[in-house]
Amino acid sequence: MGKLENFGKSALEVGRKIHGGAKDAVERARMLGRDVAQSETFINASEVVGKWKDQKVEDFKDWKDQAKDSLKIQTVEKWRMLTDRGLDNCLINLKDQDIKKVESEMKGVEAEIAGLKKEEGTIEASVDKINNPEMKRLLEQKTSDMKAKLKERLEYLEQTQMQELRDRKDKYLEEKESLNGKVNNLEENFSGRIDGKIEDIKNRYGLQEKIEDSKRLGEDIGNLRTSIKDSEKSLAEDTKTFSELRKHLTGSDLKDLDDMLKKAGNELRENKRELFRKETAKNKLDQQVETINRKTGKWEKMKDKYGLGNKNEAASSTARPQENPSGNLWNGVSEDEYVDADMETMKKIEDLCLYRNSSKLQGNFNEIQQSVKQLDVNNPVRKLVEKMGTPKDMKASMLKIRNFVRTVKEAYE
């Protein structure tokens, strides 16, 4: 009886264990069935592609609308949509957003793949735990259909959907690169042409020569004026001496001195006329210089308006400090550290330029002027801001600085 009782207990225990394993496996299978059932809605490939296309159309609707609308807006605004990466609606930024969206979708699909694989592994591990062959056969039969569907879903996700997403991402990257190239070419083209116009005007009318002539005349005027004053003083003294002497003089002495005083007076008047001629010539020259500057100023203004200032200067400069003769250190700091410090300051300047609120403009500009002092003396941004002084059009200048900082930063990178 005791043996039978023990056998019975053991059999019960084995039965319990089998039942427990089977229960666990059934629960896993049930969960897998739920996942597979959810996945089934996506399994039809054409349906999935259709949804993807709908989503794609939706994603690009805004983008296309903005792009189309941009054709109707003012030239300068349109230009900024193409070139000003600081703007939310800049077309290159929108391409970046597209890329980010695809990357996010890819992460979602990767997570789904990882989840399904984990679940598949868990089911198999649970089935493996079952020792009873009959129970195992039954469970394998029950889960095989689900596993087939799961496999199909995984294959679709890995081979079709991920590939489509990768293709989309490649396409966007290619488009972004192409757009960047086109925009850079346009900027360089127009910036170069405007610079050419400015140089042409300066050369055509000999601006530099006029400035030098005006300076030379200015010096002459100053010297001649001093000379006239000195001569006037001497002549006044001599006239006074002559007045005192004349009662003591007679004949030719009196006449000679009288004639000589008159002659000196006449020559002095002639010098005053010469001074007047010089002043007139200088005024005329200065007016011409002003006119030439007004002409070049119109092109400069256009450069500012379209944010084309110093594009070529920045592009041609590597903006990296040269190695000093002693090696790879610059004032005791490695070149990388040196560049990093400049990059950080330039980032700060770029941010300061973003505040277009008129009440903050002056304050931000003052801070920019202070910040550039932390940059290397050869840094083109520092040179630009220092050359700028206090601009009349603060807003346009901020835009100019920001575009320039961006170009220099790209050169540093």
Add this chain to the structure above:
Amino acid sequence: MDATTNQINDDKKKEAEELKARLNSLTDDIVKKREEFKKNTDSIAEKIENEPKIIEEEAGEEAEIEKMEKEIDSESNAVITELVDKE
């Protein structure tokens, strides 16, 4: 005429001669200065007279800028249209 009067006359005559010398020198200096500075003025004045009429050409700049702005517009449109067409 006593000796004192003669002495005074001699002094005045001497003063008159000195004044003549000073006036001669002053006149020479005035003329020299004018001639010296006149050279610059004449060459510059000549250049100014031969300059093209800058002011008359002022309007040309506006037209050129307008033309370039139209080019910017057209080039921007081309890029945007190409982008939209690709989608």
